[in-house]
Amino acid sequence: MNKAKGERGVPLTVHVPFGYRKDPEDKTRWVVDEAAAVVVKRIFKLCMEGRGPTQIARLLREERVLNPTAYKRQIGINTPSPETGDPYHWNTNTVVHILERREYTGCSVNFKTYTNSIWDRKQRDTPLEKQAVFYNTHPAIIGQEVFDKVQEIRQQRHRRTKTGKSSLFSGMVYCADCGAKMRYCTTSYLEKRQDHFVCANYRNNTGSCSAHFIRAVVLEDLVWMHMKAVISYVARYEKHFREVMERKLRLSGEEAICGHRKHLAQAEKRLTELDRLFLRIYEDNVAGRISDERFAMMSKAYEDEQAQLKVEIQTLQREIEAQERQIENLERFIQRAHKYEDLDELTPYALRELVKAIYIEAPDKSSGKRRQNIRISYDLVGFIPVEELLKQETA
Numbered sequence: 001m002n003k004a005k006g007e008r009g010v011p012l013t014v015h016v017p018f019g020y021r022k023d024p025e026d027k028t029r030w031v032v033d034e035a036a037a038v039v040v041k042r043i044f045k046l047c048m049e050g051r052g053p054t055q056i057a058r059l060l061r062e063e064r065v066l067n068p069t070a071y072k073r074q075i076g077i078n079t080p081s082p083e084t085g086d087p088y089h090w091n092t093n094t095v096v097h098i099l100e101r102r103e104y105t106g107c108s109v110n111f112k113t114y115t116n117s118i119w120d121r122k123q124r125d126t127p128l129e130k131q132a133v134f135y136n137t138h139p140a141i142i143g144q145e146v147f148d149k150v151q152e153i154r155q156q157r158h159r160r161t162k163t164g165k166s167s168l169f170s171g172m173v174y175c176a177d178c179g180a181k182m183r184y185c186t187t188s189y190l191e192k193r194q195d196h197f198v199c200a201n202y203r204n205n206t207g208s209c210s211a212h213f214i215r216a217v218v219l220e221d222l223v224w225m226h227m228k229a230v231i232s233y234v235a236r237y238e239k240h241f242r243e244v245m246e247r248k249l250r251l252s253g254e255e256a257i258c259g260h261r262k263h264l265a266q267a268e269k270r271l272t273e274l275d276r277l278f279l280r281i282y283e284d285n286v287a288g289r290i291s292d293e294r295f296a297m298m299s300k301a302y303e304d305e306q307a308q309l310k311v312e313i314q315t316l317q318r319e320i321e322a323q324e325r326q327i328e329n330l331e332r333f334i335q336r337a338h339k340y341e342d343l344d345e346l347t348p349y350a351l352r353e354l355v356k357a358i359y360i361e362a363p364d365k366s367s368g369k370r371r372q373n374i375r376i377s378y379d380l381v382g383f384i385p386v387e388e389l390l391k392q393e394t395a
């Protein structure tokens with residue numbers, strides 16, 4: 001009964017996520033609970049601004065926002081959670097749970113957990129690709145783009161420094177030479193101007209990477225200048241920007257797709273070959289030409305390889321799809337850039353919406369002065385040849 005319902009997309013959760021309530025007309029549907037939805041939106045916004053779950057939890061407590069359990073009790077909804085002493089106390093886990101709930105984008109996710117059998121009732125997490133997702137089953141509280149961005153930020157979860165300070169760039173700065181993440185270093189007794197990023201390989205003293213070091217204030221200036229150039233270019237010369245980027249994306253995209261397609265074909269070929277090989281050793285085993293032990297060993301090896309190939313094939317297919325969506329992504333990027341036309345200082349939110357990663361190159365001292373180049377990979381579109389664009393403008 002539940003299985004059939006779940007396959008139709010009827011939400012199976014008995015306890016509706018914080019931010020929704022059951023529709024009084026139809027108990028199987030969820031409607032937005034405005035007061036709670038405001039809090040959910042706030043939590044996502046704070047995350048976009050670079051705050052971690054612990055900081056968010058603390059902030060909500062300071063602002064005396066009721067936690068979900070206390071809130072539900074107050075409006076008279078049953079909840080399984082035990083009463084907590086302080087109705088304003090937010091657990092870090094509660095915040096994390098909210099940030100990870102896909103239901104806020106308007107979809108229902110059923111069969112998130114499963115039990116092996118009636119004898120083994122331990123709830124296990126279903127792998128993401130096997131969960132049943134139904135889109136637009138209820139109004140969204142969080143837009144898909146913001147939700148995806150937040151998952152990305154959560155993946156780059158960074159260690160905070162001992163002083164508790166974190167940089168708005170944390171988790172997105174990389175060494176251009178060795179590819180390692182650059183670590184944010186700060187001390188409470190030094191002034192802010194001394195806070196800096198340093199290549200993780202250098203810090204570990206492996207000697208593999210040396211001179212990569214940039215002060216946070218310098219980085220902020222460079223990034224902001226670059227972003228401003230991009231935003232204003234899009235504002236003034238949208239058409240030209242689109243042409244240049246389309247050409248660039250198409251070129252790099254076609255190369256990448258070509259490579260992926262080739263790998264994909266190889267993987268698929270090997271997969272069918274393994275099927276054939278398996279059949280052969282099976283027949284050999286039945287005919288007594290190879291021993292049971294040998295058969296077991298070989299079939300295990302084949303199965304392992306097959307499992308690995310299947311994962312590989314899935315990843316490749318996903319990458320090909322992503323490449324094919326690039327032109328669509330370019331349009332989305334242009335819209336976002338327009339949104340920030342009037343921005344007059346770098347905000348963490350704008351940074352996360354526009355920029356994906358920042359690569360720090362080794363300083364160039366050939367001119368006698370320390371010059372440092374950075375390269376910015378923008379969200380959705382990758383590198384933008386700003387200097388080239390500006391040169392054409394003056395030409």
Ligand SMILES: [Zn+2]
Pocket residue numbers: 175176177178179180199200201202209210212
């Ligand atoms: Zn490095």
